[in-house]
Amino acid sequence: xSENVTALGEPAQAPAAARRRRRAFEALQAVxxxxxxxxxxxxxxxxxxxxxxxxxxxxxxxxxxxxxxxAFGGVYDDAFSATILTHIGKSMQRVYGGFFLAALIGIPLxxxxxxxxxxxxxxxxxxxxxxxxxxxxWLPLSMIFFGLGPNAAIFLVFLGAFYPxxxxxxxxxxxxxxxxxxxxxxxxxxxxxxxxxxxxPAALPAIVNGLRIAHGFAWILIVxxxxxxxxxxxxxxxxxxxxxSRTDLVVTGMIxxxxxxxxxxxIIVMISNRLLRWSPQHHG
Amino acid sequence: MARLPPQTRLAIRGVTxxxxxxxxxxxxxxxxxxxxxxxxxxxxIGASGCGKSTLLRIVAGFEEPTAGEVLIxxxxxxxxxSDRGMVFQDYALFPWMTVKxxxxxxxxxxxxPRREVEEIAGEFVRLVGLERFADRYPSQLSxxxxxxxxxxxxxxxxxxxxxxxxxxxxxxxxxxxxxQQELLQIWARTRVTIIFVTHSVEEAVLLADRVLVMSAxxxxxxxxxxxxxxxxxxxxSPEFNSVRRDVARRLTSHIAPAHALAPxxx
Numbered sequence: 237x238s239e240n241v242t243a244l245g246e247p248a249q250a251p252a253a254a255r256r257r258r259r260a261f262e263a264l265q266a267v268x269x270x271x272x273x274x275x276x277x278x279x280x281x282x283x284x285x286x287x288x289x290x291x292x293x294x295x296x297x298x299x300x301x302x303x304x305x306x307a308f309g310g311v312y313d314d315a316f317s318a319t320i321l322t323h324i325g326k327s328m329q330r331v332y333g334g335f336f337l338a339a340l341i342g343i344p345l346x347x348x349x350x351x352x353x354x355x356x357x358x359x360x361x362x363x364x365x366x367x368x369x370x371x372x373x374w375l376p377l378s379m380i381f382f383g384l385g386p387n388a389a390i391f392l393v394f395l396g397a398f399y400p401x402x403x404x405x406x407x408x409x410x411x412x413x414x415x416x417x418x419x420x421x422x423x424x425x426x427x428x429x430x431x432x433x434x435x436x437p438a439a440l441p442a443i444v445n446g447l448r449i450a451h452g453f454a455w456i457l458i459v460x461x462x463x464x465x466x467x468x469x470x471x472x473x474x475x476x477x478x479x480x481s482r483t484d485l486v487v488t489g490m491i492x493x494x495x496x497x498x499x500x501x502x503i504i505v506m507i508s509n510r511l512l513r514w515s516p517q518h519h520g
Numbered sequence: 521m522a523r524l525p526p527q528t529r530l531a532i533r534g535v536t537x538x539x540x541x542x543x544x545x546x547x548x549x550x551x552x553x554x555x556x557x558x559x560x561x562x563x564x565i566g567a568s569g570c571g572k573s574t575l576l577r578i579v580a581g582f583e584e585p586t587a588g589e590v591l592i593x594x595x596x597x598x599x600x601x602s603d604r605g606m607v608f609q610d611y612a613l614f615p616w617m618t619v620k621x622x623x624x625x626x627x628x629x630x631x632x633p634r635r636e637v638e639e640i641a642g643e644f645v646r647l648v649g650l651e652r653f654a655d656r657y658p659s660q661l662s663x664x665x666x667x668x669x670x671x672x673x674x675x676x677x678x679x680x681x682x683x684x685x686x687x688x689x690x691x692x693x694x695x696x697x698x699x700q701q702e703l704l705q706i707w708a709r710t711r712v713t714i715i716f717v718t719h720s721v722e723e724a725v726l727l728a729d730r731v732l733v734m735s736a737x738x739x740x741x742x743x744x745x746x747x748x749x750x751x752x753x754x755x756x757s758p759e760f761n762s763v764r765r766d767v768a769r770r771l772t773s774h775i776a777p778a779h780a781l782a783p784x785x786x
Contacts, residue, residue, distance in 0.1 A: 415612035418582050421600040423677050424629035433625075437616045514616045514657040 294484040302484040303491070316473065316485060324496065326469040327458050330386055334393025334461075335454045342398050342450075343443060346405025347435050356406075363402070371396045372460055379464055389461030389469070396457040397450035404446025408439030441515055444508040451504055455497040470496075528594075529713045530556040530579065530681060535588035537574055537739075547738035548574045551588070554732070554741065559711040563728035565718055565771060571739020572717045576683050579715065580606045592681065602626060605674020607684045611666040613658040619669050620645055620654040626677025644676040647706065664695035671703070675710065684716045688723070700726060704751070721768045725760065726753055731767055735774035743770050 278296050285295040294302070305311035309318030349356050371392055382388040412435070420434040436443075462471025470489050477485030537549040549571045556562055564572040577583045579590055581600040590597040592604065613622050624641030632640075645654050648668035658666055667687055674682060688696040704727065707714060718724050724731045725747055733743040745767060753760055 413610075413612065415608055415610065416614060418580075418600065418606070419608070419612040419614075419673075420625070422580060422582075422602065422604065422606050423626040423673070424602040425625070429629065434614070437614070440616070512616075514659065516659040 292483065294487060298484045299487045299491070302488045306485075306488055306492075316476075320492065323468055323470050323473055324492065326386075326466075327462070327471065327493075328496070330389045330461060330469065331393055331454045331458050333390045334395075334457075335397050335451060337390070337394045338397035338401050338450060338454075339447060342401035342446075343405050343436075346402045346443075347409055347431055347439065349402075350406045350409025350439070351431070351435055363399075367399050367403075371457055375460065375464065384465040386466055388464040389458065389466060389471075392461040392464075393454045393457045396453040400449040400453060401443070401446045404442045404449070405439060408442025408446075409435055411442070412438040441512055441517065444512065448501065448504055448508070451501065452497065455493060455500075458493070527558045528555055529558045529560070529592065530554075530715075531591040531594075532575075532579070533589050533591065535575070535578060535585040535590060537571070537578065537583070538586045549578075549585075550738040550740040552739075552741060556713060556715065559713055561707060561714045561716065561727060561729045563716045563718055563724035563731045564734060565721065565724045565731055565767070566734030566739070566774070567736055567771075568719065569739075570734040570736035572734050573685055574739065575734075576606075576685050576715060576717055579681075580604055580683050582606075602629075602677045603679060604681045604683055605677060605679030607667070607670045607674060607682065607687045609686045609689050611658070611663075611670050613666055613669055613673070615658050618655050618657055619650055619661070622658070622669055623672045623676050625673060640676050644672040647675065648672045648702070662695070663691050664699055667691065667699060668702070671706065675706070675712070680712055682712050682714045682716075684714065686717055686719070689718070696723075703727070721764055721771060722755060725749075725764045725767055726755060733767065733770050733774065742774050745770070 282296045285293055301311055305313075305317050307318065307320045311317070349359055374392060374395055375388075378388045378391045382391055416434060416438055417430070420430060425433060458469070459471035459474055462469040463475055466472050470493050474486050474489040477483065477489060532552055532554040535549060535552045536547075539546045539548055552575060564575065566572050574583065578585050579597065581597050581604070597604075614625065617625065620638075620641045623644050624637045627637045627640045642654075645651055648671060650665060650668060650672075653661060653665060658669070661669070670687070671682075688699055691699065700723065703714075706712075716724075716727060728747055731743075731745045731747060732741050733745065734740065735742045747763060749759060749763060
């Protein structure tokens, strides 16, 4: 009896184990390729700096030293030593201040514009006129509105994040099958319950896409935002590096922004996969 | 208001419908007068474009008639309401809700306590035999299961008029037959009034107490045929086939008047 079971069990298990091994190998390969390419780029950068003998561009080694000093101090012991957390904290405050403000206004407004024709006719032309203006063009006005300080940076991040969130939300609502709204109405759903229980979740896949694009813009705009004369923040560090001709500092700031943008994007993707696990279009 | 005979659930009085398409006015429905009794199973049949879906959508309250009125239990219909439940051909389930949440959606709108909503949803999940799939999302279900959820969703909401717009049109033949039988069982058990739009003569004769044959341009009800066959009906019996031929003949005579006199086997 037991022989029979194992005889039947073995062939079914062996391919499963082999499949698992192959999947593990593929995952490892993806990581190796994904990490290997940037390492190759750093190596090419190193070669290029040595080959040309330039003093204007730092070598990867110099940037590494600067990064260490920025994080832990003890190398140059200047104004930037061991200040990384302060700058990250300030920048994140501004990125997420602007981002959440944009989401807080953009999502409800988008839901309403998508659903209410009158509001769409009222606001759509204005939005279409304002949207093509580059966010950087608002810089002088934002400094007049908000003065020299963090509020101007938050305003610029807000502007950059607002339009992708708003437009994706409107698009999301507009592309929902009208029958879902009919079905909800017939089941006794109306008014604000309709927005909360049907319009918002139905548009959520598009809203999440908008949030992800907006989040990317928010990190891009933080450098512009922190050009407005704030003393701290990763954008301010890059601007200081420029005025002090310290390119190692500039590149260090760039790398920190890139890494933070990447990590926070992964978090957003994780949250959205969890929220949209019902959607067959959102896996992985 | 005209005095209604007893037991009338649904009365359609002089309903017409015109659409504006570009600059043309299209008459979708000429005058329709119709009375449907409590617990009746009525099939609307006709070629595409004869206005049968439009009539159903007016009864549901999704569209307003150009003239006339629809009365449910003597009260005029002005907007979608939970007394009438529409079952769509493409299901229209909420994809972000599980089977159980979809079915519990109506009770939840009535602000019932959470436990009561759970109980009602569970009861109607059982009615359509989806206990094992209660926590699945619609994207993980077959077409037949989705349509069961859609039916349970309107029944859980105490709808006493079921409006079905070609509900089994997208299903394969075997699943369709199975769902037809299940629908008849549910109808026998709950005694809801059903208006069922289809373009299959066989389906209409199998299911209905009355078959209303509609014709297009503009849409109107041409024939009102009572189906007196005993239930359960046997689709292979000579009696069934003679009724089916009769309905099919009346239907084709409206669809293609020029061929009305030609032999049936076109």
